[in-house]
Amino acid sequence: MVRAPTYPWQPGILTPATEFGPEPLSVLEGRIPAPLQGTFYRNGPGRLTRGHQRVGHWFDGDGAILAVHFREGVATGLLRYVQTAGYQAEEQAGRYLFANYGMTAPGSLWERIFGKNVKNCANTSILPLADRLLALWEGGAPHQLDRQSLQTWGLDLLGSLTPTTPYSAHPKRDPVTGEIYNFGVSLGWNGTLHLYRSAADGRIQKRSGVSLQGFPLIHDFVLAGPYLVFFIPPVRLNMLPLVLNQKSYSEALEWRPDLGTQILIIDRENFQVVRRAEAPAWFQWHFANGCVADERCIRVQFVRYSDFATNEYLREISTGNPITKAPSHLWEVELDVATGQLRQERPLTNRNCEFPVVPDAVAGRPWRYTYCSMKRSGADIVTEIDSVIGCYDQQTETWQEFDCGVGYYCMEPVYAPTEVEDYLINLIFNSHEQQSELWIFPAAHFTDGPCCRLKLPYIVPFGFHGKWARA
Template sequence: MTVAASQPTGFQPAYERHDWSSAFRNVGVELSDVPLEPVRGTIPAELKGTLFRNGPGRLERGGQWVHHPFDGDGMISAFRFEGGQARLTNRFVRTEGWLAEEQAGRFVYRGVFGTQKPGGPLANAFDLRLKNIANTHVVQLGDQLLALWEAAEPHALDPRTLETRGLSRLEGLLKPGEAFSAHPRFDPGHHGEPRMVTFGVKAGPTSTVRLMEFASADQPDGVRAGDLVADSRHSFKGFAFLHDFAITPSWAVFLQNAVAFNPLPFVLGQKGAAQCLASKPGEAGQFWLVPRQPGHHAGARPLLLPAPEGFVFHHLNAFEDPATGEVVVDSIYYDDFPSIGPEVDYREIDFDSIPEGQLRRCRIDPSSGTVRSEWLEQRCCEFAMVNPAKQGLNARFAWMAVAQRERGNDPLQAIEKLDLQTGERLVWSAAPRGFVTEPVMVPRLTDDSPEEGAAEDIAAEDSGWVLVPVWNGARCATDLVILNAADMTEQAVLELPLAIPYGLHGSWSATA
């Protein structure tokens, strides 16, 4: 495992497919408050709080494998840090579907990404139930930990024990089965108080987005963490596939990908719902700029502007440029919607056959309705984030998971720190036998004094740590690696007594 400047174009990766695919397995045990000792380095004494992670933890039942890992049941991991020590707890989310399938010993629900119940198309036809698998994200809101899956309500968990409290409709704010995004954004306090901003989408020929804002901390005026403080609905023409969005102080920024949805194969039991999505060749997407209620454009109508061709799952960040009046959005673009066909085994996927994600900056001019763009990073990348204090602001640094080589599509094996102003890159690599998932940047609560001659704001922005789970193909188990966010040097490696499949999203809580 190394840290170095970015390698020259043409560098070839060195990994074995069996190392990568060995991560696809079931989590076999649930642990409670197990101490973790670093096998290299030391845990920073200043690191205090909890890293929560979510992802598919059950990929097989009764000898049948899911068709896509995104259909796996949600499993939460909590890594608690204090005083240079770490402890691990993990639990499956006790959803209705998980309980039913645990009892049956087989799949009894279809998966959105193509997993079928036993019995072929006839057994799956006209079964349009959605299994809420609670496997995509996990965030703390007030005294509840929420396991998120964007097609339905969240599940509430105990933040300490991870025991499932049950399906949550947020004290009646959500209707039964109402969509609640698995990708909220945390406003650090652009309007005086921190907020969790999120959305739900009802897709169809006309799609409706519900934009919600919750207090994420108790306020002096009696507003409690978890209280809804803003709520609005907006309808747009066309089918909307929205996994993520971005925020600025004034706007919620959505990108409506140019996709079509043909439900017939899903209804007939031939495909999962997500497999019925297809890009519209030659068509570009559309940006939706929805005014936030606390912002300068509160009460105005949403703005619709053209987006570059391509498909976007995730955004890095957005901000408002005071010099030009533009809204700047950084997103990870794919040439096309990456999907796995009904006859393809995801463990044998040909990476060269699917497009890679690349980081692109779009500058949106609301006054003229024009959009211009440039590439920020053409290395295959995903799961990018900025310092949480810079959410919605002009951040200088980004941290993201990247492929080992600089061009072409490969498994993610490294973490890159990218200077968004200069283009300078630092890369920590887990290759050849390590494979990374989403990094989480944890800011230092009390910044060290900057070095002589360094700008204070730069020193503060990248002062902290990057926490990243790594699949270790050499021992067929998971490591948790702690990096120095500034220079990407390795601070500690914790070998977990647990094998966790590749996860999706996670969050840091300084209070849990």
């Protein structure tokens, strides 16, 4: 007997992804906007169980990529698991074999220290390049896939990496030059922040390393004019229980509020650290954007947590039964260019939100609108997931929102610019019909609701990040 879900959103996260397509998607409502010519890509943990085993954390699921190609008013969808070496070995074995963010696994001390027994999940984000698609993780090199068929071609070392060189899932692309900036944090008794600059084709042209105190967890950063800005939260890896195989990586991360949040401002041309400063303790996974607001001030928006309880909440999500409260709010800070110190900080909402997004065209530059996913006003922030698309307008300092409706759930909105009009695209889980849908909104008036709803042939479990790529 199949048990009814405790919460209506559970199948939208727990259902294993089914590979399908390419096949035309049926239109449930409205029309596909003619200007949309390109592809919507999305990555996330496709499966959270294998046989009777369950992953240790939501971050452990094997990457599954959804692509929806829009051509001449027709949407063609397909989904494929990224064929990583670890995924293929575990498929063959019918069980989990490798360590991961929330999982331990056998291996010699040497293998554990250097991550040789760890699976690259390729499950966090994607980066479309002109001739290929990168499936990004953060503990190793990206995988490269065919943009049309999603066939996995193998690891992509970008001309400079090794398979286990960390390369984060949050690269930033300069909207004018096309240069790609990224980072990675490597293991050791003290960590190293690796910095990368690639040409528009992905090939790394410049690398450098910055020594860190201990081994912090850094998930994202921002471009801000001529700077790369990092907020290093007070989370540190306790190496001993990790190498002794007593704890998983996630379990070995410790919240150390006494260390405060370290601010690093780096010259993006020469990768020199130009400012270091300290701020009160907080945690963030994601930034919205950054810019030089005037010659004395760097402005940064991000989603701020008061502590690291979010990590436990995200572990619990993979069981379908979260119990930990982890409030998250969009914040804005202003940094003094001369010192790096905080000049101002303020929450932009008291509503819980995540996945802040701005148009790629304003990355690192002054911008107006920040989109995100939010919880419904008054919702229980532990047992309800996001069901509202929000937008903060810096010019008017106001919010606009669209509530997807009771029983409909959303995650990160993806911004899709066209020559004619810009759109927001969001993967929706419709718990009434037990199906996944793709909703397309005109960005300028998204509060009016979607202009088109497409039906996906199977439930596509929620994951993390997506991108739009023009044809």
